[in-house]
Amino acid sequence: MFRLILLWLVMVGTAGFLQQASAQQEFLIVGEEWPPFEFKDGDKVVGIDVDIATHIFKEMNIPVVFKMLPWKRAWSMVEEGKADAVFSTSFKEKRVPYLIYPKEHMWMSEFVFFNNAANQLDQFEGYKTVVEKDLKVGIINGNSYHPSFWKAFPYQDGSTEYDGAKLSQLNKQLKGAVDIKVNFKKLASNRVDVFAADKVIGQFTAKLLGLNKDIGFYDVALYSKPYPMPFVKKSKYPDIEKVAMEFEKRLKALKASGQYQAIMDKWLK
CATH class of the missing domain: 3.40.190.10 (Periplasmic binding protein-like II)
Known part of the structure; x- marks a missing residue:
């Protein structure tokens, strides 16, 4: 009997909440x-x-x-x-x-480096290759990314922790833009060499922009991140x-x- 009363109270409470909403x-x-x-x-x-x-x-x-x-x-x-x-x-x-x-x-994100398909490297080892070859990296201003990203590309003062207030002190390899579409256009025109983005989002965006034949990606997962x-x-x-x-x-x-x-x-x- 107690369980039935408790269940009734829960149902009434939920119904009342939804009716109020x-x-x-x-x-x-x-x-x-x-x-x-x-x-x-x-x-x-x-x-x-x-x-x-x-x-x-x-x-x-x-x-x-x-x-x-x-x-x-x-x-x-x-x-x-x-x-x-x-x-x-x-x-x-x-x-x-x-x-x-x-x-x-x-949703769960898996980040990779996108590239200009015409310039894709035969061998690619993620952050290591980007740093060693001093590639220009497109980013979205204000996005926090993953701790591993900032360890690979520390701020000019050596800090490896994201700080949105330090935009002017970004690592010199990083090139900021307002959103993903601008970054893909920069990638297609060789203004940046790689751009870190979710694999699904990147492929979908390239298709929307009509750049899916011009934009590729390295099949090396940098990290996964829940959203x-x-x-x-x-x-x-x-x-x-x-x-x-x-x-x-x-x-x-x-x-x-x-x-x-x-x-x-x-x-x-």
Whole structure:
């Protein structure tokens, strides 16, 4: 009897939460473009993460909107509490005061070095080759990358820990740009020699730009990195912590049901 009462209370609580959510304002998710996970297609924001978020928030009766911005502008909205969640944001201690990080990731990234196919080297050993040959490396300004990346390309003062405030002190091999599309155009025109990016995102972006025959990649994984969708602590959205917990629970269920993989396959196959 006690278990039945407890189950009834949980169901009533969840139903009440969802009913309350349906009457609330739109939920704003921001981020930078990371095709095929989130990107602009004309006036619409589309992608794998967009489909996942849309599916889950529909179940939760919460209207959701998406906004793609350069990373620095998106992060500014997070700091100021002008967004409710942010796509594809890796874990960093410095971000913890601003974000509620779920344990469940939205997607797992595998980073490789992309190259101009016409200039591809016969032998390539990852960071070692790039450093020894003094290759120009394209990066996205404001992206944290992996600790191994900064060890290979330390700041001019010798620091090997990412610091977004030290843009002017970047390793001289690193060449910053605003986003992935600009980096691929620079790669195609030989303004940089390599560009570190997620393998799926890179291939998809090159295809979108019509550069898939000009851009290749070295099949040496630099690192893998999980990307969750954190929720914004300063969000004005009611019960943001409850929303975060409910979303994560439903994301786990989506993966277990096979629907998550179906969404991935829709974009990648």
